[in-house]
Amino acid sequence: MDFKALSWDDFSREYFEPEAPLLIRNVGTHLDSLRRVTSEVVHDRLVKKGLINRSTYWYEGRGPELEDYFEIPKLVRNSLGRSFVRERFCRIWTSTVGHVTPWHYDGNFVYVFNLQVKGKKHWRIVSPETPVSVYPFRRIARLIDDAELIGPSRLSAEFELNEGDMVFLPPLWFHKVTSIGTENINVNWVATKQDDYKRSRLFHREIELLKLGILFTKVAGRRRVVDTLLGEGVDDYLENFGGVGFKFVESITSEVSNARALGRLAKEAMAVPFVYLDRRSIKTTRAAFKQV
Incomplete structure (x- = not known):
C-alpha cells in the first residue's frame, strides 16, 4: 500500500x-x-x-x-x-x-x-x-x-x-x-x-514463560536465572519488560496458573537436547545477528 x-x-x-x-x-x-x-x-x-x-x-x-x-x-x-x-x-x-x-x-x-x-x-x-x-x-x-x-x-x-x-x-x-x-x-x-493481544500459539508460549519467570523470581528468588533463560542475558528482564516492568508482566500472565507455567517448563526442558545437537548452528546464528 x-x-x-x-x-x-x-x-x-x-x-x-x-x-x-x-x-x-x-x-x-x-x-x-x-x-x-x-x-x-x-x-x-x-x-x-x-x-x-x-x-x-x-x-x-x-x-x-x-x-x-x-x-x-x-x-x-x-x-x-x-x-x-x-x-x-x-x-x-x-x-x-x-x-x-x-x-x-x-x-x-x-x-x-x-x-x-x-x-x-x-x-x-x-x-x-x-x-x-x-x-x-x-x-x-x-x-x-x-x-x-x-x-x-x-x-x-x-x-x-x-x-x-x-x-x-x-x-x-x-x-x-x-x-x-x-x-x-x-x-x-x-x-x-x-x-x-491476538491469542496466537506463540502468545500462549510467551505468557507461560513469563509466568514461569515470575515463579523463579518471586518464589525461588532466582532472578539471575530468569535474566539468563528468558532475557538471554539482559539484566532485570522482567523488571524492565515492555518498558513497563512487573506490572505489565503480572497483568498479561493473570490467566496462567502455576501448574500451566510448570507444564511449559517441562515442554521447554524436553527440547534441551537439541541445544547440544545444534550447538554449532546456534553459535553461527548468534554471530550472524551482529551488524557488519
Whole structure:
C-alpha cells in the first residue's frame, strides 16, 4: 500500500489492532531528513554526539533527539501514543550486502516499524499462528531449510523492502532478513501494545514463560536465572519488560496458573537436547545477528 493513500483510521482498524503485517511503499519520499543519512553519519556523527549508543546488535537512541535525521512518520507517532514506549525506542541497523539476520521473533511483545533508509532487503515472515520450532527458552528458530515454510499450513509471506519503504511487523511474527544493497541502513521504532493481544500459539508460549519467570523470581528468588533463560542475558528482564516492568508482566500472565507455567517448563526442558545437537548452528546464528 502506498503511504499517501493510508489513513491512520484504516491502518489502526485493519492492521494495528488485529496485528496484521503491512508493507507500506514510498514513506521515505515524504521524509526529507532521510536524504542526508549515510553509514558515516550513523557511525561517526551520531555516535560522537552521544545521540545513539551501540547495543549488542544495533544502535539505539531516543526518537525525539534523532528527528533531524530520522523523522517519525505520523502513522508511527499515533501508534506509539497507544503503546508502552521505552526510553530508547529508536533502533538503527547498518549492514552490507549478503548479511543475514536469521529466523527469530522479538521479545517484550514489541511491534516494529522498520523503514529502509538506504539500500534494499529481502524479508520472509511467518505468523505466530503457525510458528516454527524454536530452541528452549529462546526466540531463535531451529529452522534450517526455508523450504519448511512452503505449504498451505504455514501463514507466511516474502517481499523486498526498497529504499523509502516501511514494513509494520506486529508482535511475535517470525522474520528472516537478507541485505541486498551494498549499503543498508534501517531505522526501527519499537513499542509494546498496552492490551488486546491476538491469542496466537506463540502468545500462549510467551505468557507461560513469563509466568514461569515470575515463579523463579518471586518464589525461588532466582532472578539471575530468569535474566539468563528468558532475557538471554539482559539484566532485570522482567523488571524492565515492555518498558513497563512487573506490572505489565503480572497483568498479561493473570490467566496462567502455576501448574500451566510448570507444564511449559517441562515442554521447554524436553527440547534441551537439541541445544547440544545444534550447538554449532546456534553459535553461527548468534554471530550472524551482529551488524557488519
